[in-house]
Amino acid sequence: MKEFLTYLVTGITLGASFALIGSGFVVVHRVTRIVNFAQGSFAIIAAMMAASLLRGRLPHGLAEAAAVLVCGVVGAVVGWVALGRRGTHPLISLIVTLGLSMLVSAAIILLWGQDPVSPPGLRGHVTLLGVDVERQRLLVLLVTLLAFAAVALFFSRTYLGKALTASASNPYAARLVGIDVRRMGLLAFALAGVLGGLAGVLVAPSNALSFSSDLALALSGFAAAVFGGLSSPGRTLVGGLVLGVAGQLTAGYLNGSYQTEVALLLMLLIMIARSRTFVAEEAK
Amino acid sequence: MLRIDDLVVRYGAAVALDGVSLHLDAGEMVALVGPNGAGKSTLLNAVSGLVPAASGSVTCEGRIAQVPEGRQMFPDMTVEDNLVLGGWSIRNRDLSEVLDLLPDLVRLRKAKAGRLSGGQQQMVAIGRALMAKPDLLAIDELSLGLAPLVVAELAEHLRFLNRDRGTAILLVEQEVSLAFDLCPRTCVLEAGRVVAAGPSAELAESEAVRRAYFGDLGVAGELRADTEVPA
Numbered sequence: 001m002k003e004f005l006t007y008l009v010t011g012i013t014l015g016a017s018f019a020l021i022g023s024g025f026v027v028v029h030r031v032t033r034i035v036n037f038a039q040g041s042f043a044i045i046a047a048m049m050a051a052s053l054l055r056g057r058l059p060h061g062l063a064e065a066a067a068v069l070v071c072g073v074v075g076a077v078v079g080w081v082a083l084g085r086r087g088t089h090p091l092i093s094l095i096v097t098l099g100l101s102m103l104v105s106a107a108i109i110l111l112w113g114q115d116p117v118s119p120p121g122l123r124g125h126v127t128l129l130g131v132d133v134e135r136q137r138l139l140v141l142l143v144t145l146l147a148f149a150a151v152a153l154f155f156s157r158t159y160l161g162k163a164l165t166a167s168a169s170n171p172y173a174a175r176l177v178g179i180d181v182r183r184m185g186l187l188a189f190a191l192a193g194v195l196g197g198l199a200g201v202l203v204a205p206s207n208a209l210s211f212s213s214d215l216a217l218a219l220s221g222f223a224a225a226v227f228g229g230l231s232s233p234g235r236t237l238v239g240g241l242v243l244g245v246a247g248q249l250t251a252g253y254l255n256g257s258y259q260t261e262v263a264l265l266l267m268l269l270i271m272i273a274r275s276r277t278f279v280a281e282e283a284k
Numbered sequence: 285m286l287r288i289d290d291l292v293v294r295y296g297a298a299v300a301l302d303g304v305s306l307h308l309d310a311g312e313m314v315a316l317v318g319p320n321g322a323g324k325s326t327l328l329n330a331v332s333g334l335v336p337a338a339s340g341s342v343t344c345e346g347r348i349a350q351v352p353e354g355r356q357m358f359p360d361m362t363v364e365d366n367l368v369l370g371g372w373s374i375r376n377r378d379l380s381e382v383l384d385l386l387p388d389l390v391r392l393r394k395a396k397a398g399r400l401s402g403g404q405q406q407m408v409a410i411g412r413a414l415m416a417k418p419d420l421l422a423i424d425e426l427s428l429g430l431a432p433l434v435v436a437e438l439a440e441h442l443r444f445l446n447r448d449r450g451t452a453i454l455l456v457e458q459e460v461s462l463a464f465d466l467c468p469r470t471c472v473l474e475a476g477r478v479v480a481a482g483p484s485a486e487l488a489e490s491e492a493v494r495r496a497y498f499g500d501l502g503v504a505g506e507l508r509a510d511t512e513v514p515a
Binding site (some may be wrong): 159162163165166169170172173174175176177178179 | 332334349350352356357358359360361365368369370371372373375377412416
């Protein structure tokens with residue numbers, strides 16, 4: 001039983017980081033209909049940058065915040081390239097984001113090398129349901145929940161958030177009322193950069209990240225976002241947690257190397273189960 | 285307040301507007317009528333700045349807001365959110381003036397716009413445009429798909445808006461009798477060109493205009509010969 005609880009708790013905390021990455025997919029897709037496969041790259045950039053800044057004796061908090069903000073800027077740049085000229089099809093933009101993620105990987109190798117990085121995080125353990133859990137993992141869960149609440153409030157309560165939602169709901173009508181839909185797209189990418197960066201600085205202290213970790217993170221985040229129909233942050237959170245727990249149970253009871261396969265299999269099953277909903281949403 | 289001079293709009297190789305000139309004084313109500321594909325909506329979109337001009341010019345002294353064809357709601361958002369976003373260009377979030385003018389919207393504030401009837405959506409679309417405090421309201425197909433009673437109610441709101449607030453109105457309308465009834469001046473478009481323009485009362489008497497709207501649409505030449513009122 002204790003084994004199971006250990007896998008459950010660590011799975012939930014790991015799943016929270018998938019959900020954070022997934023929320024970036026959702027924010028961008030909601031506003032622009034683009035699937036941004038550079039989402040995993042934001043996490044790696046943030047982890048590398050936070051590690052460098054901490055080595056440079058910048059205090060905790062400030063180093064992570066700076067890394068996350070830089071990811072917001074990188075997100076806007078990725079958005080600027082991916083959105084392209086007006087009328088660029090979202091599928092073309094998807095390919096562009098894949099290309100950009102490879103470019104970012106090359107830049108990371110150039111700047112930080114190929115070795116995995118694990119910046120220091122919160123030290124110590126707490127006991128939860130009789131299981132020893134790293135404080136850092138609990139921080140991931142807490143920050144994820146706060147980030148999701150903030151994103152939900154931003155979209156539902158603020159004027160800017162409503163304009164972002166309107167741009168996704170009816171871009172033509174949004175342009176009619178004077179909303180700059182392209183600028184909203186850039187903002188969505190910037191927000192996705194922040195969410196991805198947040199995932200990176202939170203995950204890296206527990207799981208070392210290297211230039212090649214972006215694909216695994218992006219796949220897990222994408223699977224969580226697919227669970228949320230690429231539109232619902234709430235269901236993306238649930239999807240991330242389910243994925244995290246499933247991965248940990250697989251690693252614990254079967255084999256750790258099957259974790260990515262489990263994520264892909266789950267994503268496939270969800271897409272098949274939800275295919276009718278996707279068709280209906282496309283028809284709208 | 286609105287001056288359109290020799291406006292040409294192209295969609296690729298197709299010419300949608302071919303040298304259209306039209307002017308509107310402050311507080312005036314002008315109807316744009318014509319068969320499908322005449323370029324009425326394109327003209328409205330060019331006035332709203334949504335479609336670029338290939339040549340010619342559109343100048344307006346004041347704010348323009350458009351009520352688009354098909355209402356174009358933000359369907360999953362509430363009526364209140366739809367209205368508030370109408371004021372985005374001037375950051376106007378105060379609904380009181382619009383709700384005073386369109387009191388039927390008060391009870392619909394929390395309803396999802398996509399679930400409303402066509403008439404209610406048209407009222408939201410008008411309210412959303414009014415949130416931008418426009419000097420010129422450009423309306424594309426006010427009556428499309430709506431019951432006559434609903435159209436009459438909306439027309440009354442527009443009359444009040446024009447009379448009481450002095451808002452100029454440029455109305456694209458397939459229902460010619462409504463256009464003539466609502467707007468003292470009418471401009472007839474066909475195949476991207478202005479083929480007649482003048483007081484609605486005079487155009488209503490034109491045999492060619494009548495025939496154009498009762499099935500015989502290829503009468504541009506006759507309209508020009510028949511209607512001497514300058515654009």
